[in-house]
Every structure is written in C-alpha cells, then in structure tokens.
Amino acid sequence: MTRTSGGSAPLTRATEAAIREGIISGRYAPGARLRERELSEELGVSRLPVREALRNLRHDGFIMTSAHKGATVRTMSADDVDELFDLRTRLEPFAAERAARRYAEGDVHEGLTAAMEATAEATESGSLEHIMTANADFHASVVEAAGHGLLSELMAPILSRSRWLFAMTAFRDPHLEFQAHHEIYHAISHGNDRLARLTMAAHIEAGRGPSLLAVGADAAVDDGRAAPPPREPRTG
Structure with missing residues (x-):
C-alpha cells in the first residue's frame, strides 16, 4: 500500500x-x-x-x-510497542551517531539546537502538551541532523507513532527526560559519535517499560479489569 x-x-x-x-x-x-x-x-x-x-x-x-x-x-498492543522500540533502539542511535559525525566535521544543525532550547523551555513551563511536543521535536531533529534521506523517510511513521506513545506516557518525570535529551545533545554537539549512539540507545530503551505499562493500563480500562503488571523491558 x-x-x-x-x-x-x-x-x-x-x-x-x-x-x-x-x-x-x-x-x-x-x-x-x-x-x-x-x-x-x-x-x-x-x-x-x-x-x-x-x-x-x-x-x-x-x-x-x-x-x-x-x-x-488502532489499539496499540504490547507487541506493537515492542516492535516499535525494537526499531527505535536500532535506528535512532544510528541517527545520533551520524549527527555527531557531521558535527565533528563542522556541519552544525541549527534545528537541533533550537529543539534542545524548546525542550528546556517546555520542561520549565510544566505544560504536558508543550513537553510532549518539544520532546517529539527533539527526536525528529536528531534524525534531521543525521542528514540521511532514506533514514528520514523510514523514520517518519515511526516518529509519528512515538509521539502517540509520548502522550500515553505523560506520567514520566519530564526533568529526567530533559536530562537524557541534554546528554544526547551534548554528545552530538561535541562530535562524540560513540557516546551519542550509546546515550540515545539507553534513553530509548528506558522508555520501553513505561510504554508497555501504559498500553497495559489502557487495555485494562477498555476491558473493565485491573491493569496487569508491566512486562520486563527487553534489552535485545
């Protein structure tokens, strides 16, 4: 299709x-x-x-x-979440690594800096809507900073569904999210490609468990039953 x-x-x-x-x-x-x-x-x-x-x-x-x-x-299932994170933990670290290499070569992406600043302002404001939007824009900006056309094309629907999950996991501490984004930005902007890749991978994997919890809670509400215990995050 x-x-x-x-x-x-x-x-x-x-x-x-x-x-x-x-x-x-x-x-x-x-x-x-x-x-x-x-x-x-x-x-x-x-x-x-x-x-x-x-x-x-x-x-x-x-x-x-x-x-x-x-x-x-669509009702997002636990398998849907796992599949989404399986791809994100492979593709977004590559984007961060490539972006860092471009920075090391002097190819600075102003949009990433703007996204980082917007994330800081949103976190300070405490507005969940602004935080969700800014966090999603930051991840999109890392992909843009990678300067890889096919990656951007592949990531478009993945980033859109990630925004959907960001809305489901609004209970996560925005200050911890901001700190993680700041560490990723610092690694990229200093041209440390290996650290950028590892930091991004750890950050995304940390979101798998809360996302599975959110999906499980939503399913429980839809079925009129108690939410099941969250599945253990996968590390593969």
Whole structure:
C-alpha cells in the first residue's frame, strides 16, 4: 500500500494531520470508529481528502479498517510497542551517531539546537502538551541532523507513532527526560559519535517499560479489569 499523492495532496496532508493529532491527543480513542461523513463535517472538508487521509493513516499504523466497522482507531498492543522500540533502539542511535559525525566535521544543525532550547523551555513551563511536543521535536531533529534521506523517510511513521506513545506516557518525570535529551545533545554537539549512539540507545530503551505499562493500563480500562503488571523491558 502506498501513500496518497496528487492534486489534493496539500488538503489531504492537512486533513491527515488533524485526524492524527486527534488520535494522539485521545480525542479519537482506541477502537473508536472514524466515519468519513462525520470527519468531513467536523473538519470542514469534502469526503475525498478524508478518505485519502484515512488511507494514509492506515498505512502509518494509526487506524485499522474492516468490512463491518470501516475505519477504527488502532489499539496499540504490547507487541506493537515492542516492535516499535525494537526499531527505535536500532535506528535512532544510528541517527545520533551520524549527527555527531557531521558535527565533528563542522556541519552544525541549527534545528537541533533550537529543539534542545524548546525542550528546556517546555520542561520549565510544566505544560504536558508543550513537553510532549518539544520532546517529539527533539527526536525528529536528531534524525534531521543525521542528514540521511532514506533514514528520514523510514523514520517518519515511526516518529509519528512515538509521539502517540509520548502522550500515553505523560506520567514520566519530564526533568529526567530533559536530562537524557541534554546528554544526547551534548554528545552530538561535541562530535562524540560513540557516546551519542550509546546515550540515545539507553534513553530509548528506558522508555520501553513505561510504554508497555501504559498500553497495559489502557487495555485494562477498555476491558473493565485491573491493569496487569508491566512486562520486563527487553534489552535485545
């Protein structure tokens, strides 16, 4: 399945972004049906860009479709979380390592510095929404700083789903998150590629357990039962 392109792409992208943000924020809850007519009325667009946006969101793993229910918001499982972290712990450390090498060669990425500053400001503000956005932007900026086109393309849906998980794990201490990001930034900006890779890998792996806990708690709420104990984070 390929993503939508064509003349309506700008409107499709805007519609897709609006629906994605609704999923991430929880306005469209896991398992909720996404009806084209209702979304069209809510977003003030025709049904065509809504249909194209839903197709793209299915491609990126945010929704599922079936003959009986149509489009529904995906319920992220523990296996989904593990698979996401399996990729993140391999790809993002590579991005950090490559970014550090570029810094060592004098290729400074101003966007990464701006993202680090925004993370500091958001953490100081205490706004969960701003913290979530800034943290997600920091990870995206590390990928951009790597200057690797194919990596950026591969990471786009992964980073989007990571933002979804960031929203689910808003209970994590933002100051510890900021400290981890600062250590990653320090390693990259000083051109220490090995430290950048190892620090990023440790930071991402530290998020696996809380993410599994959040997914387990959400599943328990949906089923009307007590949350199961969190699975032990994997280190592979």
